[in-house]
Structure formats: C-alpha cells, structure tokens
Amino acid sequence: MKKYLEILNKIADEINRNQEELTDLDREIGDGDHGVNIDRGFSEIKKILPTFENLSTSEVFSKIGMTLLTKVGGASGAIYGTAFMNAGIYLKGKENITDEIIVETLKSMIDGIQKRGKAIQGEKTILDTIIPVYEFLNGAINSGKTLEEIKNDVLAIARNAMESTKDIIATKGRAAYxxxxxxxxxxxxxMSSYIMIKVICENI
Known part of the structure; x- marks a missing residue:
C-alpha cells in the first residue's frame, strides 16, 4: 500500500506541474478549466493520503473516486470519479494485486468511463489514450510479459495515443461544437490520463 500511496502523491504533483498546459489545451477546445479542476481534485487527494494507509486497495480507489466526483467540476470530475469508483468495485476482495488484476482494473475503469460518458474510442476523449494502453497491456501480460518488462513500451504507446488526438475531430463534449x-x-x-500513466510507468 505504501508504494501505491507514493505513486498517488507523485501523480498529484505531476498534475499540479502541468496544470497550466492542461488548462491551455482546454481553452482551445473546451471550457478552459480542465487543468484547474483536475489539480483541485488531486490536491485534495494528496491532502488526505495519510488517511488511506490502513484501507484496502478497493477502498482507496473508491475514496479517490468520491473525492474526484465531489471536488472536481465539469465533466472530468464525473468521468474520472466514475472510473476510480468502478475500479474500487472490481477490486473488492482482491489484495494480492497481480499484473493481470492491474490490467482488469484498467478495463473496469474504461467500462465506467464509457457508461458514464457514452463515448467510444476515436471521439477525442480520455479513452483515446487509455484504450490503446489497455489493449497493449492485455496482449502483453497474457503472453507472459511483466509490467516491469513492458513499462517503456506502455509509456510510448500512451504518449503516441495522446498525441494522436490532435488529428481527431471531436464528437463528444463541448469540443464537438x-x-x-x-x-x-x-x-x-x-493528456491528463497520459500524465497518470506516465507517473505509474516511471515508478514500477
């Protein structure tokens, strides 16, 4: 659990460092508040991290989800909050977290996002970063590779997937207008989902 909390702390710091860029990106195609909002949510998570120490993995994900739902404004709070809460449900009773369980946790987050946002890959959303990462992870882990062996590949796929959203015409959210x-x-x-994946890969 200590390692997970360290990673969460680093994610909060990295989101904070990139707050301005995230807001600038959102100013181009959205409400201009993504960086501020997501930073507010993760700053709150950073503050309450000590209270997570004796919780199960499932409870930690659920608490993160609730914090993002209540502290982050706009669609991003609902989307990220739902993703983490869905993961919390999947992780209930699972404390020996294997690579396979990590992959399925990501799948549960995708399912939550799709259900909440009614979105699919290719619509210029968070899913355009996360789904390619899941597909690669699923194939690699099932073929016997470990997360440590493929973390650099995961990072490259996440970056390329994020950057590819530049070429997509938005059909969801405010950007669709x-x-x-x-x-x-x-x-x-x-980009914010890429930042989270990047921090995780750098700390495996």
Whole structure:
C-alpha cells in the first residue's frame, strides 16, 4: 500500500506541474478549466493520503473516486470519479494485486468511463489514450510479459495515443461544437490520463 500511496502523491504533483498546459489545451477546445479542476481534485487527494494507509486497495480507489466526483467540476470530475469508483468495485476482495488484476482494473475503469460518458474510442476523449494502453497491456501480460518488462513500451504507446488526438475531430463534449476546428489540438483529458500513466510507468 505504501508504494501505491507514493505513486498517488507523485501523480498529484505531476498534475499540479502541468496544470497550466492542461488548462491551455482546454481553452482551445473546451471550457478552459480542465487543468484547474483536475489539480483541485488531486490536491485534495494528496491532502488526505495519510488517511488511506490502513484501507484496502478497493477502498482507496473508491475514496479517490468520491473525492474526484465531489471536488472536481465539469465533466472530468464525473468521468474520472466514475472510473476510480468502478475500479474500487472490481477490486473488492482482491489484495494480492497481480499484473493481470492491474490490467482488469484498467478495463473496469474504461467500462465506467464509457457508461458514464457514452463515448467510444476515436471521439477525442480520455479513452483515446487509455484504450490503446489497455489493449497493449492485455496482449502483453497474457503472453507472459511483466509490467516491469513492458513499462517503456506502455509509456510510448500512451504518449503516441495522446498525441494522436490532435488529428481527431471531436464528437463528444463541448469540443464537438467546434467540429473541424477541434482538429489540431490535443484533448486535455487524453493528456491528463497520459500524465497518470506516465507517473505509474516511471515508478514500477
């Protein structure tokens, strides 16, 4: 659990460092508040991390989800909050966290996002970063590789997937109103999810 809490702390710091860039990206195609909102949520998580020490993994994910739902404004709070809460449900009773369970946790987060946001891959959303990472992880782990062996590949896939959102025309959220004009900009949610994946890969 200590390692998980260290990673959460580092994610909060990295989100804070990138708050301005995330907000600038959102200013181009959204409400201009993604960086501020997501930073507010993870700053709160950073503050309450000591209270997580004696919780189960499931409870930690559920608490993160509830914090993001209540502290983060806009669609990103609902999307990220639902993702973490869905993971909390999946992880109930699972304390020996294997690589296979990590992959299935990511799948449960994707399921939560799709259910809440009614989105699919290719619509210029957070899913355009997360789904390619899940697909690669699922194949690699099932073929016998370990997360430690493939972490650099995961990071490269996440970065390429995030950057590819620049070429997508948004069909979901406020960015969808821009139509063709949404092209040429990285989706801020795709970037914030990349930041989280990056911190995790760097600390495996």
């Amino acid at each position: 821009l139509g063709e004009r949404s092209k040429g900009h990285i989706d801020p949610g795709a």
